[in-house]
Amino acid sequence: MQMMDLTGRVALVTGGNSGIGLGMARGLARAGAKLAIAGRNSAKNEAAARELQGLGAEVLSLKADITQEKDCQMIVHSTLARFARLDILVNNAGTNIRKQPQDYGLDDWKTVLDTNLTSAFLCSKAAYPAMLAAGGGKVINTGSMMSIFGASFAMPYSASKGGIVQMSKSLATAWAKDNIQVNAVLPGWIDTDLTRAARKEVDGLHERVLARTPAGRWGDPADFEGIAIFLASSASDFVTGAVIPVDGGFSSQA
Numbered sequence: 001m002q003m004m005d006l007t008g009r010v011a012l013v014t015g016g017n018s019g020i021g022l023g024m025a026r027g028l029a030r031a032g033a034k035l036a037i038a039g040r041n042s043a044k045n046e047a048a049a050r051e052l053q054g055l056g057a058e059v060l061s062l063k064a065d066i067t068q069e070k071d072c073q074m075i076v077h078s079t080l081a082r083f084a085r086l087d088i089l090v091n092n093a094g095t096n097i098r099k100q101p102q103d104y105g106l107d108d109w110k111t112v113l114d115t116n117l118t119s120a121f122l123c124s125k126a127a128y129p130a131m132l133a134a135g136g137g138k139v140i141n142t143g144s145m146m147s148i149f150g151a152s153f154a155m156p157y158s159a160s161k162g163g164i165v166q167m168s169k170s171l172a173t174a175w176a177k178d179n180i181q182v183n184a185v186l187p188g189w190i191d192t193d194l195t196r197a198a199r200k201e202v203d204g205l206h207e208r209v210l211a212r213t214p215a216g217r218w219g220d221p222a223d224f225e226g227i228a229i230f231l232a233s234s235a236s237d238f239v240t241g242a243v244i245p246v247d248g249g250f251s252s253q254a
Ligand code: NAD
Pocket: 014, 015, 016, 017, 018, 019, 020, 021, 038, 039, 040, 041, 064, 065, 066, 067, 092, 093, 094, 095, 115, 116, 142, 143, 144, 145, 186, 187, 188, 189, 190, 191, 192, 193, 194, 195
């Protein structure tokens, strides 16, 4: 469908080498976008780039630590140097450290907040001039069910993901005049490296997720292809500041 066609558009996906970010990148590639993916692990970056090229996309893979402002600037500048435009920014890179609240050190707190929240601010700030110059753009931020609910075992993560929602709404209201739409996607429980670690560390998590999710299954990175295309394309030009669960009904269940 033409309004979902991303031919000629350029997307930068942080954490685009695995899990949900790679799922979104696959969707954007299938819709015709050129892609830059940024992650810490070069081997994973290269493997993801090869896969996305197999879908017909031009792909730039970038080794970056998005907790560093200079790396956030570098990935935007490298994308512009290669493709001469940047239309879509997906702030997806994320991490978690699971402990009881009283056991976190300041370093733990900073690692999680810098990775999940501050990076989204820094990458959005770095991308803004290019989107402004192009006459518009799309920012997709990745929240979580913990943007809504608390979690006894993930206090800094919940704080960072709550922050993603309020940051998205603030950017959306500030940049609507520039034709830049900013939205947040809240994944439910999705089968990725991140949650495979959680399933090992949190007793009974797998069963609790299945019991609580009306769809009766864990999500898959493929569940993020469609929402990424929608939020990156002109199909969503009047959608901004929205917070969209992609959770098999998890957040609707009492
Ligand atoms: P994942 O571990 O597969 O992917 C995380 C990605 O973030 C990786 O590509 C990794 O390289 C990147 N990353 C982490 N720290 C980075 C850093 N400092 N610099 C550059 N890249 C960095 O996990 P995932 O589940 O796909 O997570 C992706 C996003 O989805 C995260 O923001 C996560 O919080 C969020 N999320 C996941 C779930 C779930 O159930 N899997 C649920 C809610 C939200």
